[in-house]
Amino acid sequence: MVKEVLMTEPSIRDTVVATADDLFYSRGVQAVGMDELRTGAGVSLKRLYREFPSKDAIVLAVLERRAHSWQECLSREVDAAPTPREKLLAIYDYLVGWTGEDTFRGCGFINTFGELGSVNPDVAEAVRAHKEGFADYVAGLAADVGLDPGVAPQLVLLAEGVQTMAAITHDATWAATARAGATTLIDAGLATASSRR
Amino acid sequence: MVKEVLMTEPSIRDTVVATADDLFYSRGVQAVGMDELRTGAGVSLKRLYREFPSKDAIVLAVLERRAHSWQECLSREVDAAPTPREKLLAIYDYLVGWTGEDTFRGCGFINTFGELGSVNPDVAEAVRAHKEGFADYVAGLAADVGLDPGVAPQLVLLAEGVQTMAAITHDATWAATARAGATTLIDAGLATASSRR
DNA sequence: TACACTAGAGAACGAGCGTTCTCCCCGCAA
DNA sequence: TTGCGGGGAGAACGCTCGTTCTCTAGTGTA
Numbered sequence: 001m002v003k004e005v006l007m008t009e010p011s012i013r014d015t016v017v018a019t020a021d022d023l024f025y026s027r028g029v030q031a032v033g034m035d036e037l038r039t040g041a042g043v044s045l046k047r048l049y050r051e052f053p054s055k056d057a058i059v060l061a062v063l064e065r066r067a068h069s070w071q072e073c074l075s076r077e078v079d080a081a082p083t084p085r086e087k088l089l090a091i092y093d094y095l096v097g098w099t100g101e102d103t104f105r106g107c108g109f110i111n112t113f114g115e116l117g118s119v120n121p122d123v124a125e126a127v128r129a130h131k132e133g134f135a136d137y138v139a140g141l142a143a144d145v146g147l148d149p150g151v152a153p154q155l156v157l158l159a160e161g162v163q164t165m166a167a168i169t170h171d172a173t174w175a176a177t178a179r180a181g182a183t184t185l186i187d188a189g190l191a192t193a194s195s196r197r
Numbered sequence: 198m199v200k201e202v203l204m205t206e207p208s209i210r211d212t213v214v215a216t217a218d219d220l221f222y223s224r225g226v227q228a229v230g231m232d233e234l235r236t237g238a239g240v241s242l243k244r245l246y247r248e249f250p251s252k253d254a255i256v257l258a259v260l261e262r263r264a265h266s267w268q269e270c271l272s273r274e275v276d277a278a279p280t281p282r283e284k285l286l287a288i289y290d291y292l293v294g295w296t297g298e299d300t301f302r303g304c305g306f307i308n309t310f311g312e313l314g315s316v317n318p319d320v321a322e323a324v325r326a327h328k329e330g331f332a333d334y335v336a337g338l339a340a341d342v343g344l345d346p347g348v349a350p351q352l353v354l355l356a357e358g359v360q361t362m363a364a365i366t367h368d369a370t371w372a373a374t375a376r377a378g379a380t381t382l383i384d385a386g387l388a389t390a391s392s393r394r
Numbered sequence: 395t396a397c398a399c400t401a402g403a404g405a406a407c408g409a410g411c412g413t414t415c416t417c418c419c420c421g422c423a424a
Numbered sequence: 425t426t427g428c429g430g431g432g433a434g435a436a437c438g439c440t441c442g443t444t445c446t447c448t449a450g451t452g453t454a
Contacts (some may be wrong), residue, residue: 003240003316008267016417026315027315027316028310028311028312028313028315028316031315031316033331033410033411033412034412034413035411035434043432044431044432044433044434045413045414045432045433045434046414046415046431046432046433047431047432049412049413049414054412054413055411055412066304097306105315106310106311106314108314108363110307110311110361111310111311111312111314111363112311113303113308113311113365114225114303114307114308114309114310114311115225115227115308115312116225117230117303117308117313117364117365118223118224118225118228119224119225124365127365127367128366128367129364131361131362131365132366133396135362141221142395147389150374150377151378153371153374154374154375154377154378154381155262155357156358156362156364156376157354157358157359157375158351158354158355158378159358160357160358160361160362161353161354161355161356161357161361162354163360163361164307164357164358164360165328165332165353165354165357166312166325167310167399168306168307168314168321168325168328169316169327169328170326170330174350174354177347177350177351177354179352179356180347180351181348181354181355181382182352182353182379182383184381184385184386185381185382187241187385188385189381189385190379227441228450230440230441231442232442233403234440240402241401241402241403241404242402242403242404242442242443242444243401243403244401244402245401245442246442246444249425251442251443252441252443274451335446347444
């Protein structure tokens with residue numbers, strides 16, 4: 001019986017967070033009311049407020065979940081690439097796929113930051129942590145290729161720019177543009193790295 | 198007397214839009230109420246609603262004003278650069294200055310898009326128009342240098358990435374990173390362009 | 395002076411939000 | 425069968441927002 005509680009309790013949490021993620025991502029946090037979230041998740045309002053103390057807490061849980069799933073999806077694509085150089089480029093292959101999806105509406109972190117970042121410090125911090133995590137991840141991959149450390153943040157900027165421009169212009173070709181730019185930067189970086197050796 | 202009306206009337210509009218721009222940019226659109234805007238602009242609510250039919254209309258006016266001022270500030274920096282190549286790099290010099298300002302809180306268009314883009318098609322369109330205008334501007338500058346047309350959108354991505362990352366991480370060095378990346382992309386583009394000639 | 399008109403200040407209104415409360419039903423023990 | 429505890433559904437509450445309305449004071453004119 002205790003075991004059952006332990007098994008169902010997190011599942012409700014997950015349902016709520018997953019539903020909230022979908023709703024918040026597609027329409028924005030403030031455009032989605034608790035009532036709609038309750039209906040979408042099929043949970044009573046009472047239950048909802050027993051799982052989370054407030055809507056803000058749900059927003060943070062959504063960001064945490066999204067950070068995990070983003071990193072997981074990205075790693076899957078990167079890990080599948082054979083060489084360090086291709087692993088680095090796999091980031092942009094992932095972006096090609098993601099920005100091409102019908103449901104793509106930009107980076108959820110950037111959107112939430114624009115909506116709540118200036119008014120909710122916890123949100124701002126969660127977004128910052130995610131973006132710095134991504135930058136560190138790219139830096140690690142870049143180091144594996146033997147790239148000059150200064151190139152990695154440039155690759156990050158290309159990836160971030162894609163998410164913004166693809167969302168705003170509804171144009172899925174930006175990711176391919178980023179991949180081409182990244183290729184140039186990587187090759188140039190490798191050339192200078194080897195010439196310095 | 199008629200002349201006086203013609204001179205004061207637009208000034209009230211400008212005051213309202215300028216005030217709204219400041220408030221919306223620093224705290225977000227939905228976090229600023231009409232009452233606060235009214236107080237900030239020193240205008241009666243009645244007058245405010247005679248100038249603008251709704252808050253949405255003010256948001257659009259703010260975006261339009263911001264598009265003009267952005268293009269103006271950017272052009273000033275670009276025009277001051279002596280050579281086409283330096284004009285292109287002046288974009289990033291401008292970003293260095295802007296992202297270093299205390300009041301910098303990211304790109305107002307990206308923020309507003311994240312907040313209202315999915316719920317207000319007019320906002321989404323205004324943001325799209327601005328970003329495509331910027332992309333066209335960069336493409337023009339790149340063409341003046343004799344760059345391959347494929348490089349210009351890569352330069353755009355670097356510029357967009359800067360605005361996102363500088364805002365989120367509160368780190369003003371991203372603009373210099375973008376400038377360095379842009380230099381690499383431009384030089385590589387010029388090399389292939391001349392080798393193809 | 396008296397009157398018509400305008401404009402400003404802010405009260406008022408209706409809607410919608412996040413959050414809480416109440417009622418009712420169901421399952422279970424005695 | 426009867427009392428009881430808990431959970432679900434949604435009504436209710438307090439607040440805030442965008443928008444409108446009302447009241448009042450001031451101004452120009454006959």
